[in-house]
Amino acid sequence: MGDILTFAEAIREAQEQCMAKDPSIFIMGLGADYANGCDGTAAGLADKYPGRVFDTPCSEGATTGFCTGAALAGLRPIIYHGRVEFALFAFDQLVTQAAKWNYMFGGDSPVPAVYRIAVGRRWGDAPQHTSVLHSIFGHVPGLKVVIPSTPSTAKGLLIAAIADPNPVVFLEHRWLYNIKQTVPADMGGYPLDAAHIRPGRDLTLVTMADTYFEALRALPALKAAGIEPEIIDLVSLNPVDYVTILESVVKTGRLLIADVGTKAFGVGSEIAARACENLYVYRKLKAPPVIVSAPDCPCPMAPALSEAYYPVADTIIDAVAKMPGPWTKIKREGRKDFHKLHLPPTENIDELEAWE
Amino acid sequence: MDSFQYLEAFRQMLRIRMVEERLVTEYLARNIRSFVHFYIGQEAIAVGVCMNLRKEDLVFSTHRSHGHYLAKGGDLRRMVAELFGKEAGCSRGRGGSMHLIDKSVGFMGSISILASVAPIAVGAAYALKKQGRGNISVVFVGDGAADEGGFYESVNLAALMEVPVLFVIENNLYAGMSPGIARHPKIFNMSKIASGLGANYIKTHGNSWPRTFNAVHYCIDLMEQNQQPGVIEFHTFRHMAHSGPLFDDDQGHRIEDPLEVRQRECPVARLRDIILKDKLATEQALESLVEPIEEEIEEALKFAEESPHPSPDDLLKGVYYG
Numbered sequence: 010m011g012d013i014l015t016f017a018e019a020i021r022e023a024q025e026q027c028m029a030k031d032p033s034i035f036i037m038g039l040g041a042d043y044a045n046g047c048d049g050t051a052a053g054l055a056d057k058y059p060g061r062v063f064d065t066p067c068s069e070g071a072t073t074g075f076c077t078g079a080a081l082a083g084l085r086p087i088i089y090h091g092r093v094e095f096a097l098f099a100f101d102q103l104v105t106q107a108a109k110w111n112y113m114f115g116g117d118s119p120v121p122a123v124y125r126i127a128v129g130r131r132w133g134d135a136p137q138h139t140s141v142l143h144s145i146f147g148h149v150p151g152l153k154v155v156i157p158s159t160p161s162t163a164k165g166l167l168i169a170a171i172a173d174p175n176p177v178v179f180l181e182h183r184w185l186y187n188i189k190q191t192v193p194a195d196m197g198g199y200p201l202d203a204a205h206i207r208p209g210r211d212l213t214l215v216t217m218a219d220t221y222f223e224a225l226r227a228l229p230a231l232k233a234a235g236i237e238p239e240i241i242d243l244v245s246l247n248p249v250d251y252v253t254i255l256e257s258v259v260k261t262g263r264l265l266i267a268d269v270g271t272k273a274f275g276v277g278s279e280i281a282a283r284a285c286e287n288l289y290v291y292r293k294l295k296a297p298p299v300i301v302s303a304p305d306c307p308c309p310m311a312p313a314l315s316e317a318y319y320p321v322a323d324t325i326i327d328a329v330a331k332m333p334g335p336w337t338k339i340k341r342e343g344r345k346d347f348h349k350l351h352l353p354p355t356e357n358i359d360e361l362e363a364w365e
Numbered sequence: 366m367d368s369f370q371y372l373e374a375f376r377q378m379l380r381i382r383m384v385e386e387r388l389v390t391e392y393l394a395r396n397i398r399s400f401v402h403f404y405i406g407q408e409a410i411a412v413g414v415c416m417n418l419r420k421e422d423l424v425f426s427t428h429r430s431h432g433h434y435l436a437k438g439g440d441l442r443r444m445v446a447e448l449f450g451k452e453a454g455c456s457r458g459r460g461g462s463m464h465l466i467d468k469s470v471g472f473m474g475s476i477s478i479l480a481s482v483a484p485i486a487v488g489a490a491y492a493l494k495k496q497g498r499g500n501i502s503v504v505f506v507g508d509g510a511a512d513e514g515g516f517y518e519s520v521n522l523a524a525l526m527e528v529p530v531l532f533v534i535e536n537n538l539y540a541g542m543s544p545g546i547a548r549h550p551k552i553f554n555m556s557k558i559a560s561g562l563g564a565n566y567i568k569t570h571g572n573s574w575p576r577t578f579n580a581v582h583y584c585i586d587l588m589e590q591n592q593q594p595g596v597i598e599f600h601t602f603r604h605m606a607h608s609g610p611l612f613d614d615d616q617g618h619r620i621e622d623p624l625e626v627r628q629r630e631c632p633v634a635r636l637r638d639i640i641l642k643d644k645l646a647t648e649q650a651l652e653s654l655v656e657p658i659e660e661e662i663e664e665a666l667k668f669a670e671e672s673p674h675p676s677p678d679d680l681l682k683g684v685y686y687g
Contacts, residue, residue, distance in 0.1 A: 033495075066525065071484035071518030078488025081473060082423065083496060086488070101481050101515075114466045114474055115457035116683030150684050174686045 011194040013357065017049040017186040019160035020125075022194075023167035024051065024087065028058050031085060034171060035061040037072060038089030038125075047089040048127065048186055073099035073124065077107045077176070080122040085171060087123045093140050093180075096126045107176040108151030119174035123167070128156075129182040129219060129269065130319055132351035136307035141270035143217070144279070146178045147246035153201050154246040156180040156269070158221035159358045160190040162199060162244060169198025177201065180246075182218035182269065183353075190358040204250035207362065209239030211336075212263035212329065215254060215280055217243040219319075220267035222354065225361040226322035226342070231329060232364075234339040238265075238329070246276060251283055255290050262295035263332060267325050268302035277302055301328045316350050366575070368645035374416060374574045375640060375651065378408040378633050380658045381432045384441065387662050388431075388448065389610040396670070397448045399461030404432035406572075406604035409632035410535050411436035413577025414503060417585060421498065423473050425486040426505040428463040429535075429603075430475035433505050438470035441661060446669040453672035459683065479510035483519035483532065490523065490530035490594075501529040501585065509540025511555070512548055517562065523594035524563030531584060531595040532564070535571060537603040542618055559596040571599025572632040575639065602627040 014022060028034045041047050042055035042062050055062035065072045069090060076086035090096035096103075103124060111118050128141045146154045153175050157163035163181070170177035216224045221242045231238055239257050243249070258264045264284050268277035277300035284290050284298055301320045308318050323341045330339045385405050391397050404411070411432035418424070418437070426433040434444055440455065447454030448462050456464050463477040473489065476482045486504035493500045510516055511534050523530045534555070538545055545553075559566035565587040569580045577599060584595040604627050606613035614624050640646050 066518070066521060068484075068518035068522060070481075070515050071487070071522045074481060074484030074515070074519070075488035075491065075522060078425075078485035078490075078502075079492045080488070081485065082489040082492030082502075084492045101478060102484070105478055106476065106481055106485065110474070111686045112683045113456060113460040113464045115455070115459055116686070118466065118468070118474065119686035153685070 069098035135310035139308035165199030426475035439467035480513035480515035571601035
């Protein structure tokens with residue numbers, strides 16, 4: 010059994026439990042040892058594990074390389090970057106150093122480090138604090154990249170990421186930090202390469218991070234219109250679990266990808282291409298794959314604009330309605346108030362997933 | 366220091382020099398298809414640093430790393446095989462000249478993006494400290510790498526964390542072909558910067574082995590005393606061009622250090638002169654060092670030539686560990 014934890018608490022618990030078992034694990038990041046360190050995901054850990062949770066200079070490149078070096082010399086580092094835009098300072102360290110290290114030195118040089126990077130929307134955060142940029146990380150051979158959507162997945166994936174001998178980029182969608190779920194207290198790691206599937210019939214709906222949450226929000230309206238989507242929580246961006254996705258597409262004949270970032274050269278485009286590239290899957294398609302995503306522009310601050318920016322439940326509903334299928338009208342949620350659209354949700358995922 | 370150390374230093378520097386001169390021939394014969402940066406002219410630094418280290422001390426380096434790898438005790442045969450792109454190479458042919466590794470002697474890897482290696486060495490030093498091993502981490506960078514922000518971030522981080530890391534700047538005056546005067550204002554002062562960040566800073570002549578050896582010895586003592594990192598800046602000359610078996614004197618930028626100046630300051634010749642002048646060894650004793658090295662090099666070349674190429678079937682292996 011376990012307690013009902015928020016997404017942030019689940020991440021905290023994963024670290025707390027792993028650190029108890031393995032003294033070589035440490036956490037570093039700006040403000041990591043504050044009372045509410047790392048957006049609450051390290052709260053209390055500095056007191057519990059003295060000297061193993063520490064603050065850093067604003068030197069994202071150096072602190073990230075520091076983790077790689079510590080991993081090479083036998084420790085298991087976790088670094089937290091509170092905004093992906095700051096993690097870009099460390100892009101060389103992630104993409105050119107950590108990712109290539111094992112390959113370019115002949116395959117016997119593991120880098121067991123976890124690079125936690127917070128991504129995504131939060132109200133008022135404007136263009137430079139709201140990027141996701143997940144597809145860029147998925148593009149890089151040598152990195153494992155996961156993007157959890159629920160508290161349980163976050164905990165299970167982080168446990169596995171810490172244990173993995175490879176560099177793992179752990180993308181945390183900040184908007185999800187307050188969603189809740191019953192999380193097993195004693196659990197092992199989840200596979201870093203396996204998508205999660207909620208079975209359905211009429212279309213394959215591939216989601217990730219907050220679009221999984223939005224897909225669950227769209228579920229009642231879709232079901233009311235007689236549509237049973239098979240919802241896939243992508244989980245991993247490198248490698249992508251194409252077997253699960255393509256098997257589902259073969260079954261449903263329709264593919265809708267709800268991407269969490271902008272569209273160009275994105276995860277949605279990649280998955281759509283793979284479905285069309287495979288002749289067997291292609292012939293099973295009853296309609297062209299559809300991608301919903303944020304538009305190809307920076308995320309604006311003004312609420313009046315940002316409410317048109319995020320892909321939300323209604324964006325998914327509209328896209329399904331437009332797909333050729335045996336359905337007619339689907340009732341939209343309609344315009345939301347500021348609170349519902351912009352403030353982080355606190356719903357219990359178990360309740361949303363159980364909706365029939 | 367006794368005469369044995371001088372003789373050993375000379376042997377190691379001569380060996381590095383002879384290996385690289387032989388590699389020039391192999392490069393021109395197109396047996397080496399790896400991008401190569403020759404270390405010729407800077408040997409007193411690698412040997413002066415590494416003769417101060419224990420096997421368990423860790424060394425990181427950049428693209429011009431043949432000398433560092435060999436001075437730390439890296440396997441010559443596997444280095445040559447690496448340059449030949451062979452499976453028996455130290456990086457199984459995946460890395461080439463810029464990516465040497467021999468973890469069995471603490472040579473942790475060389476990379477080609479300049480200062481990017483600096484924080485990695487700092488992190489390794491942190492691990493050494495946490496593990497209570499009493500060893501240090503050393504990172505070789507060039508003066509070009511010391512232009513990059515990552516270098517300064519790393520010295521600051523090392524001083525803040527009080528970790529045992531020694532930054533060795535080999536200032537050969539050029540980053541690629543860009544001279545220091547094109548890259549820094551006239552008042553540029555690395556001493557103030559490094560000291561200001563909290564590091565023990567030493568600047569000295571990099572072509573004199575007694576000076577390089579003693580500077581490192583002194584700096585490591587200071588580091589132990591005050592728990593602060595070390596930054597040593599060695600002034601030296603790169604005999605050849607930035608990369609390849611070429612000279613760059615025709616490019617018009619070598620005004621104060623033409624080839625004759627660089628060769629006059631040759632560290633191998635200088636050490637030979639000291640040894641003979643102080644009668645630390647006879648000319649004959651120095652000459653007798655040559656043949657075993659020649660044999661070792663020929664044996665390494667034969668090993669590399671006869672080793673198999675990696676199989677294209679293994680192209681994707683090693684992207685992930687395990």
